[in-house]
Amino acid sequence: MHSRPMIGYARVSKSFGPTKAVDDVSLDIAEGEFVAVVGSSGSGKTTLLRLANRLIEVDGGTITVEGEDVHNIDPVALRRRIGYVFQSGGLFPHLSVADNIGITPKLLGAPAADIVTRVDELLELVQLDRSAHRDRLPETLSGGQRQRVGVARALAARPRIVLMDEPFGALDPLTRDALGEDFRELHRKLGLTTVMITHDMTEAILLADRIAVMRSGTLLAQGTPAELTESGDDYVLELLRTPRRQVERLNALLPRSGAA
Numbered sequence: 001m002h003s004r005p006m007i008g009y010a011r012v013s014k015s016f017g018p019t020k021a022v023d024d025v026s027l028d029i030a031e032g033e034f035v036a037v038v039g040s041s042g043s044g045k046t047t048l049l050r051l052a053n054r055l056i057e058v059d060g061g062t063i064t065v066e067g068e069d070v071h072n073i074d075p076v077a078l079r080r081r082i083g084y085v086f087q088s089g090g091l092f093p094h095l096s097v098a099d100n101i102g103i104t105p106k107l108l109g110a111p112a113a114d115i116v117t118r119v120d121e122l123l124e125l126v127q128l129d130r131s132a133h134r135d136r137l138p139e140t141l142s143g144g145q146r147q148r149v150g151v152a153r154a155l156a157a158r159p160r161i162v163l164m165d166e167p168f169g170a171l172d173p174l175t176r177d178a179l180g181e182d183f184r185e186l187h188r189k190l191g192l193t194t195v196m197i198t199h200d201m202t203e204a205i206l207l208a209d210r211i212a213v214m215r216s217g218t219l220l221a222q223g224t225p226a227e228l229t230e231s232g233d234d235y236v237l238e239l240l241r242t243p244r245r246q247v248e249r250l251n252a253l254l255p256r257s258g259a260a
């Protein structure tokens with residue numbers, strides 16, 4: 001990579017007791033890139049993400065954000081620079097949609113009127129109708145709406161980096177597809193650098209510029225979908241075969257002459 005990476009992992013390791021959750025991982029993510037981290041359950045994806053904003057600390061190696069070692073950045077300041085979207089939205093259940101989205105500006109001491117304006121801007125950005133959603137509690141929203149609120153909250157402090165932990169995993173396929181596309185558009189429009197965890201190679205191929213494949217804490221491969229097809233690793237090739245097989249089966253089963 002020629003220019004300084006937006007996020008740089010250099011030989012990063014993290015163990016929990018005997019478990020090497022992340023094992024000597026090096027990965028550079030360029031400004032404006034959308035990278036998907038793919039791998040099965042327990043392969044170290046969440047740990048990799050949480051190390052970047054110091055929700056957990058590395059045992060070895062270095063992580064930089066915009067060229068600065070995260071170890072030298074105050075964790076609270078770091079988390080303002082990096083938006084984080086949790087798997088199930090991670091919303092505070094007792095706070096309204098507006099209060100959930102406005103919590104970071106409020107903690108930063110923004111005046112109440114500015115918070116109202118910012119919340120409205122963010123609701124519009126994630127395509128939620130203001131009057132219909134502002135005052136509702138998270139439990140009254142659909143899963144897709146909750147994730148939109150989670151994205152709005154992550155963007156509230158205008159971060160340049162967004163980390164997403166399986167943001168669309170628990171949604172039905174149509175909602176998932178729509179949210180993925182909408183977020184990809186937001187990523188482009190706001191010039192974000194995004195790292196998204198997913199179990200789903202098809203989703204990774206459709207949304208990401210590059211894909212990083214994790215297995216048992218190690219980074220097996222990284223590259224564009226086309227580059228990954230050149231991988232010599234059987235596991236990576238098997239992951240790529242699944243979406244292909246699905247397409248072939250679907251094409252065989254769904255007649256093309258219908259209106260769908």
Ligand SMILES: Nc1ncnc2c1ncn2[C@@H]1O[C@H](COP(=O)(O)OP(=O)(O)OP(=O)(O)O)[C@@H](O)[C@H]1O
Binds near residue numbers: 043046
């Ligand atoms: N706080 C912790 N304490 C002990 N072990 C942990 C902790 N966090 C993660 N681990 C272990 O580290 C390994 C990697 O976990 P991690 O959550 O990063 O995987 P993952 O790929 O994100 O999994 P999933 O897709 O299921 O979320 C697992 O074996 C997990 O049990």
